[in-house]
Structure formats: structure tokens, C-alpha cells
Amino acid sequence: MTTELSSASVAEAAERRAKLFSNCRHADVVVAMTPENVFYLTGYWSMGTDTDRLRKLAAVATREAVLLVAPAADLGPALEIFTATADVFPFGVFHFEVELLPEGDRVRKPAPDFHVALLQALDELAFPRARVLLDTGIDDTISSRLAALRPQYRLENGAVAFNRSRSTKLGPEIDRLDHAASVAELSIREGLAIVRAGVSEWEIAGAITSGIVRRGGVPGFIVVTSGPRSALADAYPSHRRLQPGDILRLDIGCRVDGYWADTARTAVLGEPSRSARELYQMTSAGATTLLEQIAVGMTAGRAYTIALEAVRASGLPTYRRHHCGHGIGLEPHEFPTLSPESTTRLESGMVLCVETPFYQLNGQGMMVEDTVVLGDNGTRLLTSLDRQLCMLDI
Structure with missing residues (x-):
């Protein structure tokens, strides 16, 4: 990570923290324990969480300061974001040579485990009777343990507060989502460019994945399905080789600088x-119609109805779908979901994926999905690939 990116990450994280606290004025301290919310508060993403979702990590923040609680192995990478090792509370065993750390930094002795390190960080920023918001809620094991060991703090469920704050994006976040969408689309173009009769789904997926990585992205889900497999939702590619007349369905997700496409x-x-x-x-009429009509103030349920009714009116009266879109940001699926029961009002700054796919098992599947930013003066598409059925040379 370059110095420029590190500086940007720190500044953007500070802006996000300020937004969270402005929406939770009663909170004195917030504690994040999901990788996405830790990134939201700090600008730091641990590679370890990509391979082990049970890996313990936390951020403890006030309006003025933020501390990272992380495995000792994260100390080195964390220094690309944090300006001092004193801001990092490590735990466990991993060996970095102290001489390699910046002079004058106070290197903390790693705590024996995550819970001890979390208590140390919390005690540094909190005060008696402080209101502490936890993104995991107040019923999980960690929260129960904190409540027992630190009864002087008033623990509250902060999961909804994080979801609400993250549902509308700041300018830099929209820029990163825009960039991620571009990385995905350019890589999709490269995948389509190699499609010929006899090319396998894995080969197409490889071209797309290579494009994502070369552009600085982390591949997420690379759905490349063809022929009768095109109807398999969220399926891995296979070694099936394409034949003339095959439908090819691509559903591509990647993360760039923390944000998803x-x-x-x-x-x-x-x-x-x-x-x-x-x-x-x-x-595709459903997604197209919704992109034309979606607006600030509309409920998520109403958006769903617009998309569903457009498909049915176009000639599929029995079309069914559990949702027709979702928020996107630090996770590929975020609040809100465009589902029939949702009464959530769409707000300026929300970034949404809009989709009305069709899956006919033992038949064919097809879809188009785009990303749109809602604003008080209208909407803006972050995706720009042609939305028509793409016809490829044999």
C-alpha cells in the first residue's frame, strides 16, 4: 500500500467515524468487531479475515481517536495505516524485529488473547458510565463477557447504527465504488473477448480474475455459467466448454480498496x-424500468414492486423474485434490500444494485445487474457496459 493510499484511508476513515457519531450522538465509544466495520472505523483491512472469518479483530473508537485490536501478525501491515504502534493493541504470538519499527513508538507487549487486548483498548478510551455501542449486538458471547468484566460501562446494541450509517455513502466511498465497478467491467470485457466455441467456463473465469487482480482488485464471486448451467445461481465455473447457441451468464463481484462491485x-x-x-x-425489462424510476423517498418495497410488475407486464405474468436489488459498499449485499416487505425509505447517497434475474433449472438463466447512486437531483449509473443481450462470434 502506498503512502498516498494510506493517508487517504486514514482521512476517509476519520470522515466515516464522524458520520457514525453524528448519527449516534448519545454514544461515547463504539466497538466494531466485523472486518467491514473495523475497516469503516480505521481504514485497515486484515488479509487474515479473508481466509478465516473466525479471526478476531476489533476497533475501539471515540470521536477523536481510534484503536485497533488485532493479532500480533497484523502489527506490521497495520503500520501502513496507523501512524504509531501505540494505536495497535496486539495479541497472541508473532515475531517482528522491533528495530524495524519507527523510532520513538511505544511497542505494546502482545496480550495473551483477544479478550484481554480488547479490554485494554476499551479501558484506554472509555470512562465510568460511558455508553458503548457494540456492532455485534448485546447478546453474543463477547458482549456478555464485556458486561461481566466491565460493569461500569453501559453496553448497547450498535448493529443497526452501523448498518444505517453505512447505507448512505460519502463522496470518497462513492468514488471507490465507481472505481470498483470500472475494474469489474473492464475485466468482464476481457473475459468476453476470449469466448469462442470450445472455450471452458474456467478459462473465461481465469481471464476475468486476471483482469481484476491486475487492476488492484480482490476477486470475490466469479460466476461464469453456460448452456444448461446458466440457470445455476451463485455457482462456480465448471470445465464445460461452450457450444454454438449457448447462453453465457456472468455475475462478477470483486473488492477494490475495501469496496465492492x-x-x-x-x-x-x-x-x-x-x-x-x-x-x-x-x-431485463424489470431492471431497466426500475433504473428509470427509482428515486429518493421511494420505499424499498415500492422499488421491488416496480421491477416485478415490469417483468410480468412484459410477458412473464408468473415471474417471481425474493428481491430485486440491494445496497452495496464494504459488503456485496448491504442494507437496504429491495424486498416486498421493506418499508425503508431510499435516501440520497445510497448505492444500490438493481437486478431481475431469471433461473429456469434444466433450461436457461439470464440476468443484467447494474449499480446506481441515488441523489436528490436524480440518479447516476456506476456501470456502463451495454445492457443488451451480447452476441459473440462463434
Whole structure:
């Protein structure tokens, strides 16, 4: 990570913390324990959490300061974000040579385990009767342990506060989402460029993945399914080789600088059949109509209805779907979800993925998914790939 990116990460994290506290004025301290919320408060992402979701990590923050609680192995990478090792409370065993650390920094002795390190960080920033918001809620094991060991703090469920704060994006966050969408789309173009009869799904996935990595992204879900497999939602690629007339469904997600892209497109190898062409027009009509009508102040449930009814009116009266879109940010699926029961009002600054896919098992599947930013003066698409059914040379 470059010095410029580190500085940007620190500044953006400070802006996000200020936003969170402005929405939770009664809170004195917030504690984050999910990787996404730790990043939200600190600007630091631990690679270890990508391979081990049970890996313990936390951020403890006030309006003025933030501390990182992390495995001792994170101390080195964390110094790319934090200006002093005194801001990091390590735990466990990992050996870095102290001489390599910046002069004058107070190197903390690693605590024996996560819980001890978390208590140390909390005690440094909190005070008796402080209101402490926990993003894991107040019923989990960690919260119960904190309540027993530190009864002087008033622990409260902060999960909703984090979700609400993250649901609307600040300018730098939208810029990062825009960049992530561009990385995904450029990589999708590279994948489509190698498609010919005889090319396997894995080969196409490899081209897309390579493009994501070369552009600084971390591949997330790389759904490349063809022919009868095109109807398999969220499925890994296979060694199936494409044949003339096959439908090719791509649903690509990646993370760039902490923020996600989620983009889907459908192609056909050669000339599509009349039924495939008509089916694509009918299903994509839902997403297209919603992108035209979605606006600030609309409920998420109303957005769902607009998309669903558009598909049905286009010629699929029995079309069903559990949701027609979702928020995106530090996670590929964030609050709110565009579902039939949601009464959540859409707000300026929300970034949403809009989709109306179709999955017919033992038949065919197709989808188009785009990302849109809501604003008081209208909407802006972050995705720009052609939304028509893509016809590829055999």
C-alpha cells in the first residue's frame, strides 16, 4: 500500500467515524468487531479475515481517536495505516524485529488473547458510565463477557447504527465504488473477448480474475455459467466448454480498496434463438424500468414492486423474485434490500444494485445487474457496459 493510499484511508476513515457519531450522538465509544466495520472505523483491512472469518479483530473508537485490536501478525501491515504502534493493541504470538519499527513508538507487549487486548483498548478510551455501542449486538458471547468484566460501562446494541450509517455513502466511498465497478467491467470485457466455441467456463473465469487482480482488485464471486448451467445461481465455473447457441451468464463481484462491485451481464455464442431473445427482453425489462424510476423517498418495497410488475407486464405474468436489488459498499449485499416487505425509505447517497434475474433449472438463466447512486437531483449509473443481450462470434 502506498503512502498516498494510506493517508487517504486514514482521512476517509476519520470522515466515516464522524458520520457514525453524528448519527449516534448519545454514544461515547463504539466497538466494531466485523472486518467491514473495523475497516469503516480505521481504514485497515486484515488479509487474515479473508481466509478465516473466525479471526478476531476489533476497533475501539471515540470521536477523536481510534484503536485497533488485532493479532500480533497484523502489527506490521497495520503500520501502513496507523501512524504509531501505540494505536495497535496486539495479541497472541508473532515475531517482528522491533528495530524495524519507527523510532520513538511505544511497542505494546502482545496480550495473551483477544479478550484481554480488547479490554485494554476499551479501558484506554472509555470512562465510568460511558455508553458503548457494540456492532455485534448485546447478546453474543463477547458482549456478555464485556458486561461481566466491565460493569461500569453501559453496553448497547450498535448493529443497526452501523448498518444505517453505512447505507448512505460519502463522496470518497462513492468514488471507490465507481472505481470498483470500472475494474469489474473492464475485466468482464476481457473475459468476453476470449469466448469462442470450445472455450471452458474456467478459462473465461481465469481471464476475468486476471483482469481484476491486475487492476488492484480482490476477486470475490466469479460466476461464469453456460448452456444448461446458466440457470445455476451463485455457482462456480465448471470445465464445460461452450457450444454454438449457448447462453453465457456472468455475475462478477470483486473488492477494490475495501469496496465492492457486483455486475452481471448475459451473452450468447452466435445467434440467439427467438425464445432466448424474447426471454431476455422480458426479464431485463424489470431492471431497466426500475433504473428509470427509482428515486429518493421511494420505499424499498415500492422499488421491488416496480421491477416485478415490469417483468410480468412484459410477458412473464408468473415471474417471481425474493428481491430485486440491494445496497452495496464494504459488503456485496448491504442494507437496504429491495424486498416486498421493506418499508425503508431510499435516501440520497445510497448505492444500490438493481437486478431481475431469471433461473429456469434444466433450461436457461439470464440476468443484467447494474449499480446506481441515488441523489436528490436524480440518479447516476456506476456501470456502463451495454445492457443488451451480447452476441459473440462463434
